[in-house]
Amino acid sequence: MTAAALEVRGLNRNFGALKVTRDVDLTLERGARRALIGPNGAGKTTLVNLITGLLNPSSGKVVLGGQDITALSQAQRARRGIARTFQINQLFRGLTVLENLCLAVGERDGHCNNLWRATGARRVVIDEALDYLAALRIVDDALKLVRELPYGRQRLVEIAIALAQKPRVLLLDEPAAGVPSSETHLILDVVANLDPDIAILIIEHDMDVVFRFARKITVLVAGAIFTEGTPQEIMANEQVRAVYLGQEGHRVGGGVRHG
Numbered sequence: 711m712t713a714a715a716l717e718v719r720g721l722n723r724n725f726g727a728l729k730v731t732r733d734v735d736l737t738l739e740r741g742a743r744r745a746l747i748g749p750n751g752a753g754k755t756t757l758v759n760l761i762t763g764l765l766n767p768s769s770g771k772v773v774l775g776g777q778d779i780t781a782l783s784q785a786q787r788a789r790r791g792i793a794r795t796f797q798i799n800q801l802f803r804g805l806t807v808l809e810n811l812c813l814a815v816g817e818r819d820g821h822c823n824n825l826w827r828a829t830g831a832r833r834v835v836i837d838e839a840l841d842y843l844a845a846l847r848i849v850d851d852a853l854k855l856v857r858e859l860p861y862g863r864q865r866l867v868e869i870a871i872a873l874a875q876k877p878r879v880l881l882l883d884e885p886a887a888g889v890p891s892s893e894t895h896l897i898l899d900v901v902a903n904l905d906p907d908i909a910i911l912i913i914e915h916d917m918d919v920v921f922r923f924a925r926k927i928t929v930l931v932a933g934a935i936f937t938e939g940t941p942q943e944i945m946a947n948e949q950v951r952a953v954y955l956g957q958e959g960h961r962v963g964g965g966v967r968h969g
Contacts, residue, residue: 713776715879718736722769723765724768734935741906743926744911754913763786792881802856845903847900848867861889
């Protein structure tokens with residue numbers, strides 16, 4: 711059998727006496743389209759930080775493609791195939807969109823330091839960067855400064871940078887946060903057309919985004935997995951309504967958005 715793209719086994723994270731991640735088991739198969747939801751303070755971003763190596767677990771394992779990567783650094787995990795976006799984008803706002811992508815490609819290939827001196831390498835990097843921008847339908851923005859773009863298009867640039875890492879696993883932390891509801895379809899359309907072999911985990915409060923994207927949904931409450939199921943199962947789960955959506959003032963699938 712082919713190993714899962716990503717497995718989290720018995721993952722725990724404590725900050726002193728506070729347990730923010732509690733015995734989390736999570737499996738993403740190759741090509742998974744999974745959403746992670748839960749009330750504020752549930753530990754969703756902490757879990758992503760543990761998977762990517764930004765935080766170290768108190769106990770438990772992170773396994774990528776059958777290999778234990780728990781002891782690896784964030785950079786080492788990225789090189790092995792884990793990419794992410796952040797709640798607040800991490801772009802270089804004073805550089806152009808193309809420059810941001812070229813830096814990401816150059817960093818991945820290890821020739822970032824001489825990227826602007828080696829003409830041949832520069833041409834290859836630029837061509838690849840333009841390919842990612844074309845795939846995200848933002849090639850017309852290539853020469854614009856990031857700070858000149860609407861926030862929704864900045865989100866697409868961040869996804870392009872994540873894809874430039876050639877990930878096996880892509881973690882999208884609230885990609886629709888701060889994006890006008892009229893523009894969320896851009897992100898959904900792009901994600902829907904990504905390589906079907908990439909396993910994608912999306913953290914999102916916008917229930918329209920969640921139910922349109924996910925084939926499976928995991929609900930996290932107080933750092934532990936509360937339940938998992940298909941969108942239809944989660945929509946019909948009264949406990950989810952009470953514990954998560956009730957607290958948040960949402961109704962499932964009703965188009966209610968929460969920032």
